[in-house]
Amino acid sequence: DIQMTQSPSTLSASVGDGATITCRASQSISTSLAWYQQKPGKAPKVLIYKASSLESGVPSRFSGSGSGTEFTLTISSLQPDDFASYYCQQYSDYPVTFGQGTRLEIK
Amino acid sequence: EVQLLESGGGLVQPGGSLRLSCAGSGFTFSDHYMDWVRQAPRKGLEWVGRIRKQANGYSTEYAASVKGRFSVSRDDSKNSLYLQMSILKTEDTAVYYCVRVTSGGSHWHLDLWGRGTLVTVSS
Numbered sequence: 001d002i003q004m005t006q007s008p009s010t011l012s013a014s015v016g017d018g019a020t021i022t023c024r025a026s027q028s029i030s031t032s033l034a035w036y037q038q039k040p041g042k043a044p045k046v047l048i049y050k051a052s053s054l055e056s057g058v059p060s061r062f063s064g065s066g067s068g069t070e071f072t073l074t075i076s077s078l079q080p081d082d083f084a085s086y087y088c089q090q091y092s093d094y095p096v097t098f099g100q101g102t103r104l105e106i107k
Numbered sequence: 108e109v110q111l112l113e114s115g116g117g118l119v120q121p122g123g124s125l126r127l128s129c130a131g132s133g134f135t136f137s138d139h140y141m142d143w144v145r146q147a148p149r150k151g152l153e154w155v156g157r158i159r160k161q162a163n164g165y166s167t168e169y170a171a172s173v174k175g176r177f178s179v180s181r182d183d184s185k186n187s188l189y190l191q192m193s194i195l196k197t198e199d200t201a202v203y204y205c206v207r208v209t210s211g212g213s214h215w216h217l218d219l220w221g222r223g224t225l226v227t228v229s230s
Binding site: 097 | 142144151152153154157168169170171204211213214215216217218220221222223
């Protein structure tokens with residue numbers, strides 16, 4: 001199975017700050033990667049797919065980059081609504097696997 | 108309204124069985140692969156399984172942790188997805204999400220999620 005490792009596990013930041021979350025795959029997955037945001041008690045929501053394609057309706061302050069084994073999710077200027085958990089997911093091969101998650105909290 | 112609505116969760120004893128259902132509405136259900144994803148209490152997301160559409164023979168894929176115990180099926184005439192779970196273990200306790208897969212070439216993403224249904228496996 002392809003292992004996905006996110007860092008950091010927890011990120012503390014303030015409104016207006018930038019934030020970067022990293023996801024590493026245990027083997028090359030080309031650009032077969034998606035990012036999801038999840039708020040407490042809610043279902044996840046897709047933000048990015050194909051490593052850097054922004055899902056319709058997602059604010060442009062979210063961006064994704066990377067290929068192969070290293071990927072990043074960047075939020076350019078944090079808004080109060082952005083404090084949530086974030087997960088990367090690879091779909092290069094079965095089984096589909098998620099990272100362990102990154103909790104973005106208010107400093 | 109475009110939505111997915113799960114049902115069928117509840118409390119079940121270890122070794123027991125349960126069937127989850129998911130009703131889709133507001134979109135052409137038969138055009139999409141469909142997934143089940145689960146989340147144990149205070150844990151991360153775990154992909155459970157997938158069923159492809161009719162053109163792909165309704166073929167399925169499963170996570171190793173559920174293979175041989177869980178079965179995904181669908182009834183496109185009812186816009187419904189199912190998860191038959193058997194030989195349930197305490198570690199299967201989780202919120203189970205029904206999820207739509209949207210693809211573009213070799214790339215896809217999980218773009219529509221239900222609210223989830225809680226399955227608790229306990230004696």
